[in-house]
Amino acid sequence: MAVMTETEPPPPPPIRGRTLYRLRVLRHDPTALLGLVLVVVLAYLVVAPLVAVLSDAFRLQYGDEAHAGQAPGEWTGYYLWRVFRSPVSRLLFWEPLLNTLVVAAGTTLFALVLGGGMAWLVTRTDVPGRRWLAGALVVPYMLPSWTFSLAWLSLFKNERAGGQVGFLEAQGVRTPDWLAYGALPIIVTLGLHYYPFVLLLVGNALRRIDAQLEDSARILGAPRRTVVRRIVVPLMLPALSSAVLLVIGRVLGTFGTPYVLGLPADYRVLSTGLFQSIRDRSTGVASVLATVIVIIGVLVVFMDMRLMREHRRFVTVGGKGAMDRLGRLRRLRRPAFALALLVFVVSVLVPVLTLLLSTITRTPLDLSTFTLDYWLAERLPGAVGFPHGVLRGHELWEAAWNSLRVVGLASVVCAVAGLLVGYVVVRGTAPRVAGFLRQVSFLPYLVPGIAFAAASLSLFAVARGPVPALYGTTFLLILVMAVTHLPYSSRSGIAAMTQLGREPEEAAQVAGASWWQRMRRIIFPIQKGALVTGIVLPFVSGLKELSIVVMLATTGTQLLTTLSIGLVDYGYTQLANAVVLMIALLSFTMTTLTQRLTRTSLASGIGG
Template sequence: MAVRTKAAPPPPPPLRRRRLLYRLRVLRHDPTAVLGLILVGVLAYLVVAPLVAVLSDAFRLQYGDEVHAGQQPGEWTGYYLWRVFRSQVSGLLFYEPLLNTLVVSLGTVLFALVVGGGMAWMVTRTNVPGRRWLAGALVVPYMLPSWTFSLAWLTLFKNDRAGGQVGVLQAQGIRTPDWLAYGPLPIVVTLGLHYYPFVFLLVGNALRRIDAQLEDSARILGAPRRVVVRRIVAPLMLPALSSAVLLVVGRVLGTFGTPYVLGLPADYRVLSTGLYQAIRDRSTGVASVLTAVIVIIGVLIVFCDARLLREHRRFVTVGGKGAMDRLSDLRTWRWPAFALGAVIFVVSVVVPVLTLLLSSLTRTPMDLSTLTLSYWFADSLPGAVGFPHGIFRGSELWTAAWNSLRIVGLASVICAVAGLLIGYVVVRGSAPRIAAFLRQVSFLPYLIPGIAFAAASLSLFAVARGPVPALYGTTFLLILVMAVTHLPYSSRSGIAAMTQLGRDPEEAAQIAGANWWQRMRRIVFPIQKGALVTGIVLPFISGLKELSIVVMLTTTGTELLTTLSIGLVDYGYTQLANAVVLVIALVSFTMTYLTQRLTKSSLASGLGG
């Protein structure tokens, strides 16, 4: 009789296979590790690779230089280092622009400290009338494109040295000297008018955090005012002052529009315009060395700022009560002080805007008897070759506006989503090395001046490298570079937003069976919509008036509003260039106002009492 035996169970899968299946099931519900690896690869290629490429170009001989260097293209060489630092033209290529950059930076810092610091003290520590209005009005200059002030300066002071239509004073028979029309003085003044809001905001916020009781206690103990300022106020203000100084220097280092507009007629070069000229001359190796120098200076500036902040952490006041904000009584000087603040607002906002507006409405500069709308609406302009009609006629302005809205808009959306995903991986991820890499590399573009990062990106994407085709001249490259350069702000915002969001909502959804994408779409993104909106709108506003980043990456088919205005300056069409800048300023100011209303915030919140 046959005996039926029970079939033996199948043998368990090997341990390695079971671990792999378990990890796949985990990744299916929580793919944070995979997302982190993808973000690491993307940032490594878009942030780190351009810097590596530009350093490689600095030490590899480029085509066309083999005769001078005595080597073959592609070979390792120190020719470009010698040319920039030791050759007979090194003064023109590097040392003179470096000295000019230092002069402009120092002058701009002093201007911004005097104006911004003085206004911050007046608004936060005195009983000047209209404090709230002054607090909002004095940050408006930063909402305007930086070269708005330089074009207004040219409209007023331009002489016949640069060709084209002369300025208002020259048209009235007053010969303006070259040192007043072009060069370091106008560059320092116009950049100072644009950047003093940085000092105003940083110093103003620091002054509000100083408890007035500390100063009162010192005076009660018999300390004179100079001792109070030296021993109490100054140490507490050092972090804000050092940050303001280094921030302004870093901005001036990478700015392009103002030194180009006001320095080019006098052949006054700084590092940013020297880099631009090297790229236009197709001196790739020289441009790579200059880019490396600008990057190193920018990184050193930020590291110095971080070191100073750590050093100044010992100047911290801790108390259980809120700080007392006692205002100094200006007495009879209250209204003169308000008048001074109003004059600074008029000089930094009203005068430049009105100057550009009247210039675009008159055939002879500021001569109201020659009022015309031709530069805005005319079908044809006599004598104009490259732009023979008003800005609202033809397709140039509309094409540039569409390119700006499309490119900047897409870059802003990518920037905001990427910033939130980086924040998600950094906060939720279980791999500390990946989190540290994303945190540091996403902040790296902040350390690099814009024009230097654009040059590095051009070095990487100008030619085909492996499976990646040449992207120069495409909108895709502009979108990528704009998104990456604004990533530091969105990534920090995303990290802060995700830190404030607990795990409970996601865990509850996961228990209910929601996969990772459903949790992101239905929980994380809706809860963080405020951070997403801010991460989109702020890069959008900044990108609309951006010139340093895009000036070397745009071509005829990808021209933006900012590059269109600079192109009109090159043609000598002053009124048309001024009109385009007014369009940019109007869009930028409107978007800034709508953003503040949407987010219920203000750049100067708290400064005006």
């Protein structure tokens, strides 16, 4: 009779043997190690700045001991009291908050009416030149946002701000303060910049609506007003809500326009109030304001994500031919085209030509005073901080070189990091690491640019441990700009890696290729399109970026955007306009090249 005996498990391999085995695995497939490195880097560059700015809001800063009655570094509620409850809280927070809400609401309404109307014309009617209009009406977003505000000053500036007055004042027409500065010009100029958002979102949604639904309702006797109210508007709600929230989120973090048009009338919004607090070295107050902006930005994006999940309730099924059916304007075709052309002229040609003419005339827009001094003069009479034309001297060229160098390097870092994040998320075997990278790489999208810049300044302004103080260095600008654009490149990288099967990489691994060889000769070449997109799109956005860099750039790291704002501060309007024209030219050129390289269009999906 056989006797069953319990077999003992084999002894575990020696610790040294297990270590060598894991090292060999990591050498051939270091995805796990790469994931851990990315977790540490993103935690420090994305999460740590937000933690630092929150900490500064509750720790007493040097110089405030006498007011708070505490020692520096102690936990305190002084800054919360000062921002929300003190006698100066109205100036520090409540008035800027109200102004921000007014500007956000007005800009959103303006952009909805203008962008929604143009989207309807381009997508649902037979207006002449639909394809051209679809591309032309997106051009305002290629321009820096404060292009419109500087053009507005060139037309309406009065004597309140000092310096040379605008065209109307020069012609003897008195322009009141409410027309020259404050809420109305900020709303109009921001609305002209952001209405392409609405045009793109609403236009694409309109194209997806099956026109057979409207035809069926009309056959059943429903009047046009009922069809619009009961069918079109409900189906458009997701796109409209996304457009509203995106515009609000953008306005919340916009700095240039409220600064240019609000400062002369002391009209502050949260972004300019935050900048002023940092300029006044009120670090604690600035930290509280930055935290408030972050919270509002997060709430706005979460609302948008929640509404995006509701899209499933608004799905229709129909044939593409039905969706492409256009309404006939008949005798209104030419007036409709004239209206769309007028929008293009007002939002593109008028601002650009106004800025151009202001730089070649001594008296604003008066061609009889034609001059090229603001471009070419070796010496400008009365100018101190910038005593020559913009093409003379070294300031413009140094700022242009800094912009191209900083934005270019940041774009490359952003694209490579985004693809590596996508590689780890898709190829990695650690769900927690993948989930962390997916969420943290998207986190900068939730934070308005100026608030994230304030958070980064809070972390990197002083040395912390082995990391030296980085404020005033080009390295800090590259890091912050790369991180703020990471949400776009990481999402692009995740999507690209999801579409790429494992077979090419596994075949190379069987053939003995190392991980670096597989990345260099398989992954990067195959994902060339995602890399190009991840480089060029952040580059275009970074060229005209101001909110992120305005608090991080110094005299030694001057960029084109900060140079133009500096000239506005000096009161050299024509010189500032010339620099903005250079930025607009670079931005438009790079956007056009991007669309040609990627064979895409900002207006793809609308306009036929």
